[in-house]
Structure formats: C-alpha cells, structure tokens
Amino acid sequence: MATASSNGEQKTTSKPPPLPSPLRFSKFYQSNMRILVTGGAGFIGSHLVDKLMENEKNEVIVADNYFTGSKDNLKKWIGHPRFELIRHDVTQPLLVEVDQIYHLACPASPIFYKYNPVKTIKTNVIGTLNMLGLAKRVGARILLTSTSEVYGDPLIHPQPETYWGNVNPIGVRSCYDEGKRVAETLMFDYHRQHGIEIRIARIFNTYGPRMNIDDGRVVSNFIAQALRGESLTVQKPGTQTRSFCYVSDMVDGLIRLMEGEHTGPINIGNPGEFTMVELAETVKELIKPDVEINMVENTPDDPRQRKPDITKAKELLGWEPKVKLRDGLPLMEEDFRLRLGISKE
Numbered sequence: 001m002a003t004a005s006s007n008g009e010q011k012t013t014s015k016p017p018p019l020p021s022p023l024r025f026s027k028f029y030q031s032n033m034r035i036l037v038t039g040g041a042g043f044i045g046s047h048l049v050d051k052l053m054e055n056e057k058n059e060v061i062v063a064d065n066y067f068t069g070s071k072d073n074l075k076k077w078i079g080h081p082r083f084e085l086i087r088h089d090v091t092q093p094l095l096v097e098v099d100q101i102y103h104l105a106c107p108a109s110p111i112f113y114k115y116n117p118v119k120t121i122k123t124n125v126i127g128t129l130n131m132l133g134l135a136k137r138v139g140a141r142i143l144l145t146s147t148s149e150v151y152g153d154p155l156i157h158p159q160p161e162t163y164w165g166n167v168n169p170i171g172v173r174s175c176y177d178e179g180k181r182v183a184e185t186l187m188f189d190y191h192r193q194h195g196i197e198i199r200i201a202r203i204f205n206t207y208g209p210r211m212n213i214d215d216g217r218v219v220s221n222f223i224a225q226a227l228r229g230e231s232l233t234v235q236k237p238g239t240q241t242r243s244f245c246y247v248s249d250m251v252d253g254l255i256r257l258m259e260g261e262h263t264g265p266i267n268i269g270n271p272g273e274f275t276m277v278e279l280a281e282t283v284k285e286l287i288k289p290d291v292e293i294n295m296v297e298n299t300p301d302d303p304r305q306r307k308p309d310i311t312k313a314k315e316l317l318g319w320e321p322k323v324k325l326r327d328g329l330p331l332m333e334e335d336f337r338l339r340l341g342i343s344k345e
C-alpha cells in the first residue's frame with residue numbers, strides 16, 4: 001500500500017485489500033493477470049480486448065450493458081477459456097476478483113450520450129465510483145478513458161494536459177464532458193485518499209473498423225454516406241477541426257499507460273489536424289469522387305478546434321501514433337463495405 005502520492009503529498013490509506021485466494025500463491029499454479037474491461041463490447045473496448053487476449057497470460061472479463069456495444073464485436077472470444085462476458089451496468093456495483101481494470105463504459109458518440117443525459121452522467125459518476133470501489137476492495141490498478149472533451153471549446157491550441165479547459169457546465173454536452181471531469185476528480189481523490197493505483201488517458205477522436213455504422217460520429221458518418229452514395233453532411237461552419245487517431249494506435253497507447261509508472265492524465269491522440277471540410281474532401285477523394293458535400297446545421301457548443309499536445313505521451317510512454325488518416329480511412333472503408341454489403345466497383 002503506497003504512503004505518498006505522485007506529487008509527494010501524504011496520503012491517508014484505508015484498510016488494505018483482502019489477500020487473494022491461496023491458490024494464487026500455490027507452487028504449481030501459474031496465475032494469470034486478470035483484467036476487467038468495462039465497455040469492452042464497444043468500439044475501442046473490443047479492439048483492446050483483442051490485443052489483451054493475444055497475451056496467453058491474460059484472463060479478460062468484459063462488463064457491458066450493450067447500450068452502444070454489441071456481443072458481435074467480441075464473437076471470436078465468446079467461449080474462450082480465458083474470456084468472460086457479463087451483461088452488467090456499471091451504475092450497479094460489481095464483485096469480481098481482478099488485478100487491472102480498464103474502465104471504458106460510457107456512450108461516446110454525441111448523439112448517444114445526449115440521448116439520455118441523466119443516464120450518461122450517472123454512468124460517468126456512479127459508474128466510476130463503483131469501479132473505484134472495486135479497485136479499492138481488490139487492490140487493482142484502474143485506468144479511466146477520459147476525453148479531450150474535458151478541454152471543452154479550448155482557448156489554448158494544441159491542448160496540453162496542464163490546460164484546465166473551457167467547458168459549459170449547463171450545456172447539452174455537459175453530461176459527458178463534466179461527467180468525465182468528475183470521473184477524473186474521483187480517480188485522483190481515491191488515489192490520494194485510499195492509495196489506489198490510477199491511470200487517466202485523455203483520448204482524442206478515434207476511428208477505425210467496428211464503429212457502429214449509425215454511430216453518428218463524423219468519420220463513420222462520412223464513410224457510410226459515401227458508400228451509400230448519400231451526400232456528406234458537413235456541419236457548419238466546416239472550419240472546425242479535429243485530430244483523428246486510428247484505433248490500433250489508441251489501444252497501444254492505453255496499454256502502455258496501464259503498464260507504465262505514470263498516473264496521467266496523458267493525452268492519447270494523433271496530432272494530425274483537419275477541418276471537417278478537409279475530412280469530407282479526403283473521404284470523397286478516397287471513396288467516391290462524385291459524392292456531394294452538403295453543409296448542414298450544427299449542434300450547440302461544438303468545439304471549434306482540437307489537437308493534442310502529445311509531448312507527455314512521447315516522453316513518459318515512448319508512444320506516438322503510426323497510422324496516418326489517409327492510411328486508416330481505407331481500412332475502415334473495407335470493414336464498412338463488408339458490413340453494408342457494398343463491394344468495390
């Protein structure tokens with residue numbers, strides 16, 4: 001049990017976690033690393049599970065309520081002896097014995113997190129409290145997937161982790177961005193007060209195969225629209241920017257953060273920055289050159305610019321993204337073609 005926090009402050013630690021089953025110390029038993037992935041049936045979560053399952057020393061448990069995720073994303077692991085899938089809502093306590101927790105459970109696409117905002121904030125606050133309670137009880141290390149949305153509509157560009165953000169506390173996005181900010185606070189309070197080992201990743205826009213076709217986020221929308229021959233819906237003004245990270249780079253960054261020595265928060269994202277008009281033009285050029293681009297109304301509080309400063313990730317985790325947008329989009333196109341049943345002309 002740690003006695004000093006990463007910033008040198010003294011911590012009050014409560015009672016230590018119970019000892020694990022004697023079986024884990026038995027001479028002839030090689031214990032595996034037991035890893036819980038909440039939200040593991042979703043887009044990033046299922047890719048993370050694939051990577052974790054590659055290591056034969058890992059046992060993976062997924063807890064998911066299937067709000068935006070699906071069993072289909074995990075079908076290759078169902079029935080595997082090192083894998084378990086639990087239908088569970090993180091707003092309820094969970095009793096499992098694990099060594100690490102990747103806490104991803106939360107809808108991520110704006111149309112889904114705004115659909116039931118009260119549930120979104122409960123997922124972020126009560127869900128994170130429950131997972132921290134679990135981490136405390138069993139002595140597990142816990143990683144939270146926070147978001148670039150904690151910077152709100154940023155007034156500093158690119159965004160370093162030291163920036164405190166510019167967030168509307170009462171807007172339609174607040175259930176998500178303020179929810180994640182409270183989740184980060186809870187993580188640090190459990191760390192300082194109870195000595196829990198924490199990791200916080202601030203994820204910037206991530207894309208790749210397995211995103212829901214009707215997820216509503218911009219990359220999946222544009223690819224699905226181009227493949228269906230529908231016009232690409234660029235929300236006004238179209239000059240707003242995002243920086244897109246391919247999912248395999250993201251998973252690599254999350255695992256390095258979990259395995260490393262630093263609590264974070266650490267930005268994980270690709271600094272390649274594009275306006276939404278540039279993204280639409282790239283999708284058009286790569287997938288369907290004759291598709292139209294249609295300017296449509298935007299939603300409130302849409303951040304005007306976003307680009308991660310990844311100096312910390314490079315220095316502390318030895319991580320930087322490898323896949324450029326132009327290389328990642330065709331991989332996603334291939335997956336969408338398969339799922340939509342539209343072959344290349």
Ligand SMILES: NC(=O)c1ccc[n+]([C@@H]2O[C@H](COP(=O)([O-])OP(=O)(O)OC[C@H]3O[C@@H](n4cnc5c(N)ncnc54)[C@H](O)[C@@H]3O)[C@@H](O)[C@H]2O)c1
Nearest residue numbers: 039041042043044065066067068069089090106108205206
């Ligand atoms: N993809 C991105 O660009 C991005 C950016 C920043 C942060 N993140 C964070 O990464 C995580 C995963 O995002 P994603 O893109 O894979 O989204 P996703 O919607 O595909 O996955 C979220 C998963 O969480 C599950 N879930 C939602 N509420 C739950 C609850 N109450 N109990 C149990 N399970 C629940 C969903 O069913 C789904 O499987 C989220 O925490 C999100 O906030 C993602």
Ligand SMILES: O=c1ccn([C@@H]2O[C@H](COP(=O)(O)OP(=O)(O)O[C@H]3OC[C@@H](O)[C@H](O)[C@H]3O)[C@@H](O)[C@H]2O)c(=O)[nH]1
Nearest residue numbers: 108109110147149205217218221233234235240276302
């Ligand atoms: O069809 C569309 C959808 C979206 N957009 C624009 O594309 C930009 C990105 O929108 P998205 O919905 O993909 O995602 P956002 O960047 O707004 O939010 C995301 O940020 C980080 C994560 O936490 C979440 O995955 C999500 O909240 C916005 O400016 C939006 O106005 C379009 O131009 N057309």
